[in-house]
Amino acid sequence: MKILVCIKQVPQKDAPLKLNEAGTWIREDVSYEVNEPDAYALEEALRQKEKHGGEVVVITAGPTRSQQVLREALAKGADRAIHLEDDRFGALESTNTARAIAAAIEGEKFDLVVTGLQSDDYGAAQTGVLLAEILGWPHATIIIGIEKTDSGVHLKRELEAGHYQFIDMPLPAVLTIQSGINKLRYATLIGIKQAKMKPMRKVSYGEVEAKLSKNLQRIERLYVPVKQKKTEMLEGTPPEVAKKLVEHLRNTVRVI
């Protein structure tokens, strides 16, 4: 199987976040890491390759610093990497990110594309699904098990409340992978050493720009919720107060 893994670089989970001056995103001087579900997607791809042979290619869209996630993937065993390298890629909405990726892999003929379920920063859970749409391929989300069959793949999806769904799907397809599907491997020292020798193709913004549309979505303002404390006395007989309280909790505070 020839598998593409989409990987995003996100701020480290425990990094203290500070807003930038414009209040539109966080400051750049944080530590970054591989988006967690993407790490599981990569691991799954590597396991499929180990079982069935083929090739694992990793791709990311983002500034120069995001090359780090590709290096890590190469160190873990991916065969080659594609970097859509430009600061502007970081600001694209999911649709355009998917368009950029689709443009970068034109002519590649993958059997399978895997992405993480969602990103730990924006959390939109869109890119994988949109990529399937653009490629005209079927997709399935929240995957926690992949088995290759003669006709395609047999998949296990996680539903709510401990329910699962099993589906069979033809290839090529796009799958978004849930964290915890497997046990992540470490990059070995020999892998890290050899990664430097593996091919990394760079794709500039200009090369894919024609395929992108105008970003319709923009972050206006990002802020930390302000803690507020307000005391309100409810008047009336106990049954009346109880009724008002329930209404309040339901309609104003919206916790029940």
Added chain:
Amino acid sequence: MATVASPIAKSVAGGSFLIENRTPAEVFTPEDFSEEQRQIAETTSQFAANEVLPAADQLEAKNFEVTRSLLKKAGDLGLMAVDIPEEYGGLAMNKTTSAIVADRLSIYASFSVAFSAHVGIGTLPIVWYGTDEQKKKFLPKLATGEWIGAYALSEATSGSDAMNIRTRAELAADGKHYVLNGEKMWITNAGFADLFTVFAKIDGEKFSAFLIERGTPGLSIGAEEHKLGIRGSSTCPLILSDCKVPVENLLGEAGKGHHIAFNILNIGRFKLGAACLGGARNSLTNGIRYAKERKAFGKSIVDFGLVQEKIADSAIGVFVGESMAYRTVGMIDHALAAIEGDAAHSSREIQKRVEEYAVECSILKVWGSEMLDMVVDHMVQIYAGYGYVEEYPAERAYRDSRINRIFEGTNEINRLIITGWLMKRAMTGQLALMPAIAKLMEEVMAPPSFDDPNALDEPLVNEVGLLASAKKIALFTAGAASQKYMAALVDQQEVMGELADILIQVYSFESALLRAQKLSASSSTSAALAQAMVKVHAEHCFSAIETAARRVLAAVAEGDMLRTRLAIFRRLSKHTPVNTIELNRVVARAMIEAGRYSL
């Protein structure tokens, strides 16, 4: 040896830090780690956090099967292959990488001791002194952790005095074996090691090393010691009773075993310094987490100044320790990378280059072990009652830390090495210490002048000046002591010890300062934090240097001579202190916000 050149442009003589000035661009710092080294650091940290730490209880109970399987996993990742040449199954990476692994692995001391003994004293003697056959036979197994190594030098009656061992070797009548008799003590990994490098004197005279496989008839392993700390590591005596060792297992030349014993120690010492960093970072993380949770007087205790001071102290310890350790391995790597052609494979050449930095390696060992002791002590204090019981991590870290001042040469022995080695180089003219002292004496007699005006723009201008004064005090004090005692200084151990402390402080001060200056070019938050840490550290070093210098001066002269010297000393040590209380708060707040040591 495939070493990667570090970004330092200049070769630096060992010990020269006292008489020469370095620029920030000339020192290697953690900020200079390559992408590959960062990834290796990450792999090592993850392995330590996800595999080793969760097994700590089993390891503490001396379940050595678990230890062995973790060592094997470390081997599978390649962590044991860093210092081994490629032709013997190794990765032939540089010493910086090796220090990074020691640093990041050391969040649980017992395992890191087992690991370090294996990759260091257990493996390096073969890498450096083994014949091609010996290397082929043993290194591939040691590189993967299939076999574990140990090193048996110490005996019940000779530890520091290592040349005085009693274990004997005699060549058997058939000429094919040596027969060894004696007892070794305190042997790390002995309980499960497969291969021992054992030191013995051939015919009671020729100090030599032998490779002895577990199971060799006549070799038996005694009972585990009951230790204060690192209880998850194995420490046992070895008993050699007519132990028959094939002649081809003699390591290095007969009678030259002391080269092996001493050279391996230099590497061991800088790695011990690096390992102390990992331990300190981990303790600090625990301490900060606890201090945030613990409430007293209606507040988190992390809000109290005296708690913050401990956090700041510990963080500065890590920052300074990193600066010193990676500066030193950077110098070593630079020296090793400069070896050309076939000599690059010559163990003699490699050792010569490493030995050049013997003083710096000893400084790292002493400073790192004492820094870690300070940090774990602070952590017990932050946890207080909970720091005194086994259920919380502070107690174990406190016990585990103590060994670092004892093995790899006690801190006393290392202090004597620091001063003794520098003095020896000064006497032989290898290091221009005497001319520097003479120049200083001229200078101090002349009226005061202003220091380098070019430096005035620099945010750490005060510290730059203070470092210059610190070096002058060091030279002045060393000059006074050597003037009185000359070569007999070695008999004045307390003076040697104080001088070593001055040297250690100077090296730590300068390393931290250079790193902070180098950082000034980078992101503003790290740069500002590093500056704050250096300012606090500078004050600390300076007062330690002042105290030590005063003691030495008072010990080596009296009357008018003493009075004249004290007048000079006062002039050299004159400075206005900065507000370290406020700076400590800045440092502590940054660490508390990050929840760990973070720059």
